[in-house]
Amino acid sequence: MAxxxxxxxxxxxxxxxxxxxxxxxxxxxxxxxxxxxxxxxxAEKRITKYHDMELSGVRKLIRAWLLELTDLVLARDxxxxxxxxxxxxxxxxxxxxxVASKQEIYVGCPDVVLCHTLGNLFGKLTPILETAEQNxxxxxxxxxxxxxxxxxxxxxxxxxxxxxxxxxSYYCDMGSKADELLQEVYGHKxxxxxxxxxxxxxxxxxxxxxxxxxxxxxxxxxxxxxKELLGVEMTNESQDKAMATSRRLFRALGELTRLMMADPxxxxxxxxxxxxxxxxASTGRSITEGPDAVxxxxxxxxxxxxxxxxxxxxxxxxxxxxxxxxxxxxxxxxMEDVGLAMSISITTVATPREYIDCAITYSTMGEQRAQxxxxxxxxxxxxxxxxxxxxxxxxxNVDGVIWNYQFNxxxxxxxSHLVKKWVEETTGVPTLSLESDLYEGRNYSAxxxxxxxxxxxxxxxxxxxxxxx
Amino acid sequence: MEQKLLIVAGVDIGAATxxxxxxxGSKVLSFSIMPTGHSVxxxxxxxxxxxxxxxxxxxNDLEYIVSTGYGRRAVSxxxxxxxxxxxxxxxxxxxxxxxxxIIDIGGQDSKVIGLDDNGNVANFVMNDKCAxxxxxxxxxxxxxxxxxxxxxxxxxxxxxxxxxxxxxxxIFAESEMVSLRAEGRSREDLLAGVHKAMSRRVAIxxxxxGFRKEVVFTGGVAKNVGIKKALEDEIGLExxxxxxxxxxxxLGAAILAKAELSKLGAR
Numbered sequence: 001m002a003x004x005x006x007x008x009x010x011x012x013x014x015x016x017x018x019x020x021x022x023x024x025x026x027x028x029x030x031x032x033x034x035x036x037x038x039x040x041x042x043a044e045k046r047i048t049k050y051h052d053m054e055l056s057g058v059r060k061l062i063r064a065w066l067l068e069l070t071d072l073v074l075a076r077d078x079x080x081x082x083x084x085x086x087x088x089x090x091x092x093x094x095x096x097x098x099v100a101s102k103q104e105i106y107v108g109c110p111d112v113v114l115c116h117t118l119g120n121l122f123g124k125l126t127p128i129l130e131t132a133e134q135n136x137x138x139x140x141x142x143x144x145x146x147x148x149x150x151x152x153x154x155x156x157x158x159x160x161x162x163x164x165x166x167x168x169s170y171y172c173d174m175g176s177k178a179d180e181l182l183q184e185v186y187g188h189k190x191x192x193x194x195x196x197x198x199x200x201x202x203x204x205x206x207x208x209x210x211x212x213x214x215x216x217x218x219x220x221x222x223x224x225x226x227k228e229l230l231g232v233e234m235t236n237e238s239q240d241k242a243m244a245t246s247r248r249l250f251r252a253l254g255e256l257t258r259l260m261m262a263d264p265x266x267x268x269x270x271x272x273x274x275x276x277x278x279x280x281a282s283t284g285r286s287i288t289e290g291p292d293a294v295x296x297x298x299x300x301x302x303x304x305x306x307x308x309x310x311x312x313x314x315x316x317x318x319x320x321x322x323x324x325x326x327x328x329x330x331x332x333x334x335m336e337d338v339g340l341a342m343s344i345s346i347t348t349v350a351t352p353r354e355y356i357d358c359a360i361t362y363s364t365m366g367e368q369r370a371q372x373x374x375x376x377x378x379x380x381x382x383x384x385x386x387x388x389x390x391x392x393x394x395x396x397n398v399d400g401v402i403w404n405y406q407f408n409x410x411x412x413x414x415x416s417h418l419v420k421k422w423v424e425e426t427t428g429v430p431t432l433s434l435e436s437d438l439y440e441g442r443n444y445s446a447x448x449x450x451x452x453x454x455x456x457x458x459x460x461x462x463x464x465x466x467x468x469x
Numbered sequence: 470m471e472q473k474l475l476i477v478a479g480v481d482i483g484a485a486t487x488x489x490x491x492x493x494g495s496k497v498l499s500f501s502i503m504p505t506g507h508s509v510x511x512x513x514x515x516x517x518x519x520x521x522x523x524x525x526x527x528x529n530d531l532e533y534i535v536s537t538g539y540g541r542r543a544v545s546x547x548x549x550x551x552x553x554x555x556x557x558x559x560x561x562x563x564x565x566x567x568x569x570x571i572i573d574i575g576g577q578d579s580k581v582i583g584l585d586d587n588g589n590v591a592n593f594v595m596n597d598k599c600a601x602x603x604x605x606x607x608x609x610x611x612x613x614x615x616x617x618x619x620x621x622x623x624x625x626x627x628x629x630x631x632x633x634x635x636x637x638x639x640i641f642a643e644s645e646m647v648s649l650r651a652e653g654r655s656r657e658d659l660l661a662g663v664h665k666a667m668s669r670r671v672a673i674x675x676x677x678x679g680f681r682k683e684v685v686f687t688g689g690v691a692k693n694v695g696i697k698k699a700l701e702d703e704i705g706l707e708x709x710x711x712x713x714x715x716x717x718x719x720l721g722a723a724i725l726a727k728a729e730l731s732k733l734g735a736r
Contacts, residue, residue, distance in 0.1 A: 455554040
């Protein structure tokens with residue numbers, strides 16, 4: 001007899017025999033998530049509307065997200081230790097923890113998983129947010145919705161109470177406060193990875209060694225605590241192993257980013273975002289399912305590129321964007337609908353070589369990660385971000401920049417003005433500072449943002465036409 | 470043989486009012502302004518019919534229509550929809566060619582638009598999320614003070630000591646206004662305070678674009694002389710107002726309709 005979720009799973013690339021084996025797990029997760037038959041229909045409609053389901057790679061990607069959601073929801077029931085990290089996280093430690101663990105362990109960022117699944121696929125994030133609003137993160141206080149997602153997920157009992165949380169407080173002050181609140185309510189352990197965000201305008205790519213030493217000490221403290229609490233020893237070897245484990249996925253993502261630069265852009269930025277953020281959310285399915293999904297997608301996109309098939313007009317203005325919405329694909333689609341090739345996310349642009357080749361090296365694992373975070377620029381300072389965007393604009397020869405910043409994120413919203421001014425002055429490329437919400441859809445709709453984006457697209461087209469005349 | 474007129478229309482479907490301009494070549498044949506009401510589709514059609522009627526024309530005389538404003542996609546009779554920012558730039562440049570900055574304050578949003586030396590949009594900033602700095606803010610304050618919208622400007626200019634309003638939210642500003650009124654502040658001072666607060670919001674918003682001469686003020690709120698003065702005080706520049714500041718978006722849409730028609734003719 002058919003199950004109420006069979007149609008959705010088939011749509012998302014699950015084979016019949018797999019539905020037989022994975023179905024009961026997924027059903028159990030769906031029950032916890034209060035996803036009923038009606039939600040399957042909604043999800044099917046949303047997925048068909050927002051995703052390119054003709055492509056096997058896209059189906060595999062969505063399948064990976066659904067499996068990651070299932071793993072998250074059932075982690076405790078399946079006897080795993082559970083570790084959550086915050087977003088944005090310092091790249092590396094989560095995966096290193098996963099590969100170093102000798103026991104079954106779930107390591108991931110539930111906030112990002114829920115945004116991409118309950119938000120993007122099911123359009124059902126609001127009940128989670130409202131639950132958080134009744135549980136210590138009230139509405140109208142300008143609180144980051146990403147923190148509300150985790151809070152609501154725990155309060156509703158749909159994600160397990162973790163054994164350990166490693167905070168993202170090195171970049172986000174609200175993350176540590178939200179973790180503190182949850183720690184008080186649920187009694188789990190939390191490690192706060194604090195950093196010092198102070199840096200002079202104009203300093204990057206130089207940095208104060210003290211900043212690396214401080215953040216490095218915080219990370220080393222985290223590694224020690226993980227060993228003490230979970231018996232997981234993260235070493236240089238496990239870091240290297242983590243890097244090796246992720247290499248295939250990152251190689252495929254690099255190829256995806258290159259293919260997205262084709263003219264016309266071969267696929268919506270919605271899919272690129274789903275692929276890229278799998279790495280931010282997951283240390284599980286991103287590795288087991290991610291590489292094959294992204295490689296399949298790349299193969300299909302190569303065929304599209306060869307045939308000159310795209311989702312926006314050939315010659316459409318190319319825009320470097322900060323990030324696409326995690327949970328509301330309507331916004332990215334609107335940007336493409338007005339004729340912008342939105343394929344490039346700043347998070348995928350490689351750090352320029354001259355920034356990486358720096359003299360100071362550190363001996364401890366924590367300091368090495370901290371130094372890397374500093375070199376990348378995003379943690380360094382607003383100037384670091386501005387310089388990275390300037391370099392990317394010049395290297396990729398884009399027509400415009402959209403800095404669609406999270407309105408209630410202090411580092412990002414303050415940076416918005418500086419980035420716009422700097423990029424326009426140093427590159428001459430128009431920059432749209434777009435106040436938005438990357439994580440939920442209640443504050444900004446595609447319709448509300450459309451006039452700004454459409455005008456920006458018109459501006460860029462006029463500039464391109466003028467330059468070509 | 471008499472050459473056939475190439476008559477085009479621009480229709481601006483705004484939150485508070487709808488505007489239509491009928492253009493023959495570069496000449497404005499007629500225009501019309503109406504409240505938007507409950508149906509943007511109906512309002513869009515009514516305003517264009519009224520403008521045609523004013524010009525002694527019918528729908529069949531129109532060769533091309535461009536719609537703009539927040540309801541630009543809600544009407545089916547147009548050939549193209551263009552954002553109001555682009556249309557305001559085209560409309561204002563056609564009447565004041567030296568314009569380099571446009572301040573447009575409508576019923577539901579406000580914008581500051583920077584123009585390049587050819588009159589094209591070079592930069593812009595827009596507020597449509599919050600009612601502060603929009604015509605809606607003035608409507609709320611007019612209601613509290615029981616003043617007709619059209620009287621607000623002249624009354625405010627009589628103020629000797631404008632009130633200081635610190636709230637940046639329309640709802641909170643309404644409460645603040647009620648408190649100031651209870652303190653016995655004069656209507657002139659209260660209205661001047663309202664205009665000052667609103668102008669400050671717009672000036673701060675527009676700082677990222679910058680205010681370059683000539684600065685042109687459009688939208689329904691541009692008819693308020695009190696706001697004009699307060700804005701001039703805030704930005705330190707003289708502000709020009711077109712003869713019909715409410716129709717520059719529709720005029721720009723009509724000008725773009727003419728351009729589109731020329732492109733089609735050239736093919």
